[in-house]
Amino acid sequence: MSAALQIDGLSFAYGAKKALDNVAFQVEPGECTILLGPNGAGKSTLFALITRLYDAREGRIALCGFDVKQQSLQALAKLGVVFQQTTLDPDLSVTQNLRYHAALHGIGKKQADKRIQEELERLAMYERRGEKVRQLNGGHKRRVEIARALLHKPSLLLLDEPTVGLDVPSRQAIVKHVHDLVKQQNLAVLWATHLIDEIDADDSLVVLHKGQIKANGRLAEILKNTGWADPGQVFQKLTQSDKGGTA
Structure with missing residues (x-):
């Protein structure tokens, strides 16, 4: 069974400024993956490439096995998106x-x-x-x-910081609903955020900083391998400077 989202060797630049640098990860069915990063990390650029608002010259993106460039209609039919800015009439x-x-x-x-x-x-x-x-x-x-x-x-739901500006009860309700969908419907979710409390213990985590992946894996495994206490410490350690490797 194909991954809901497969990204390999993805790079993208705005002129001389590199927004994404050799990004690679995947999201499986029934998995909620949190894309964690500060403002300017490259999260929105990544979403724009997945949804084909932009075209990537380097790397490959596939949705349920369909190449986003070569098989756009089949690929994008597998995708549901909630953008950061509301798009309702x-x-x-x-x-x-x-x-x-x-x-x-x-x-x-x-x-x-x-x-x-x-x-x-x-x-x-x-x-x-x-x-x-x-x-x-x-x-x-x-x-x-x-x-x-x-x-x-x-098959894949993209959420681009969907709870920004919401009160705590509204945020908590949306977080619970999305995680319930993952478990009940085998939905794959890629959730971009910089809010630590939106991460569930069973989630996978991709930490993006300055266009590069600094950590990628199950949250529990990342905490075990690094010895760090919680996702907040993971975020702090991996995004506070350019020092330190990939977890």
């Missing part, structure tokens, strides 16, 4: 936003409405399906975006 209702997304993926109205109900009920948002998006708070908008990203049954 504020003047449409929750249901209208989700139906529009479903139509883009060729899902018929009957099937779309069934999936919309399923995803919104999981997120305790079905009763608000008729409200305009502009009436929702930040946490509820995020729930709608997660529901939208899952409508076409992707």
Whole structure:
């Protein structure tokens, strides 16, 4: 069975400035991988390459075995994305936003409405399906975006700092929901963040700093191999300077 996401030898530069330098890792089905790094680490560039907003000249990205460059349609059909900035239409209702997304993926109205109900009920948002998006708070908008990203049954969910600016209860609810999806639906997740408390003990961890991977593996294994106490110490040790190797 192919990895949900396979990245090999990926490099990217903005002119003379190198944003990613020989990045390589994979995300398996049923695995939540936390992409941890400070601002400017290269997380957003990596997501832009996975989603083909940018094209990489060096390296390879594959989704469920499909090359993102050579087999774009098949690859991107496996992908659900929640970007850092909201992309919902504020003047449409929750249901209208989700139906529009479903139509883009060729899902018929009957099937779309069934999936919309399923995803919104999981997120305790079905009763608000008729409200305009502009009436929702930040946490509820995020729930709608997660529901939208899952409508076409992707194999990999990309989350680009989805809880930035949310209150603690909203953040905790989204973290729990995503981890439940991983366990219950065998979903693969790549979650970009710089917030340590969003990491679950069973997660895998990729630490990205200045475009290079500084650690890659199961959190428990990284802690055991380094002797560090928690993911906060991992983050601090690996991103405070250019000294130190890869865990």
